[in-house]
Amino acid sequence: MLRVVVLVSGGGTNLQAILDAVDAGRITNTEVVGVISNNKNAYALERAAGHGIPAQCVSPKDFESRDNFNRVFLEQIDAFAPDLIVLAGFLVVIPEAMIAKYCNRIINVHPSLIPSFCGTGYYGLKVHEAALARGVKVTGATVHFVDEGTDTGPILLQKSVEVEAQDTPKTLQQRVMEQAEWKILPRAIDLIANGKVKVEDGQTVVCE
Template structure:
């Protein structure tokens, strides 16, 4: 069984997609061992509790320095003994020590087709605002491994979503979630849980 820890900051819609997929068998061979949020008011913590998944808050605001936070945060992650760490809308910079310790064991979902509209400053609605401002016809989402850069790790899965006339950032964000994020994030976890994902020279291969 793949032991999965999920890191969240907000409402937890991607977390819910993962929980639902584990419960309905779309994700196999996987156990959700814990949820950690940097925000004590994150509804994602309630979602975890509703499904008897251990959940806790570790916030940078509760520590005098980022070094202290990073130390405790990493300890809390280590306690869960995860085989895979999923960033599901987690808006905190991952400590480099954690990235090296869990090399190719941390994945992130980003609401664009990387390398478009990604990197520092591109998160949440900002991604969709930028896409609409540029006038692109196709957007989407990407699941990738996390490395020391921002949205620069090896790409696992991508799914395209068409932009429609009259889209607002909020409408487009919802469509990308429904048509892409909530599908490819669970799929990526299932692939990893069943040993179908390998990384070589910065590129991902998926066994069929």
């Protein structure tokens, strides 16, 4: 049974997609054992509580230094003894010590087809604003493993979404979530839970 901890900052729609997929049997051999947010007002914490999942807030704002936050944050992660850590709209830089300790055991979902519209400064609506400003006809979402860079880790899954002429950043964001993020993130977790993913020479190999 894969023990999963989900990290969130906001509403938790990707968390909800994971929970729904577990309930529906689309994610197998998996248990979400904890949810951590950097935002005490994140609705994602309520979603977790509604599923009986331990949820807590660990915010950098509550610590005198980033080093202290990083230490306590990693301690809270370790307390759940996770096999996989899922970043589902988590807007805090992951400590290097955590990336090293959980190498190839942290995944992130990003709302573009990496390497387009990714890296520092590209998050939330900013990604979709940039896509529309560039005039792309296709965008999408990517699930990738997390390394020391920003959106630079090995790509696991991608799904494309067509851009429509009347799109605004908000309508495009919603469609990318519905058609891509909420589909490939649960799929990625299920693949990992069933031992179908490995990382070789900086790239992922999926064995269906």
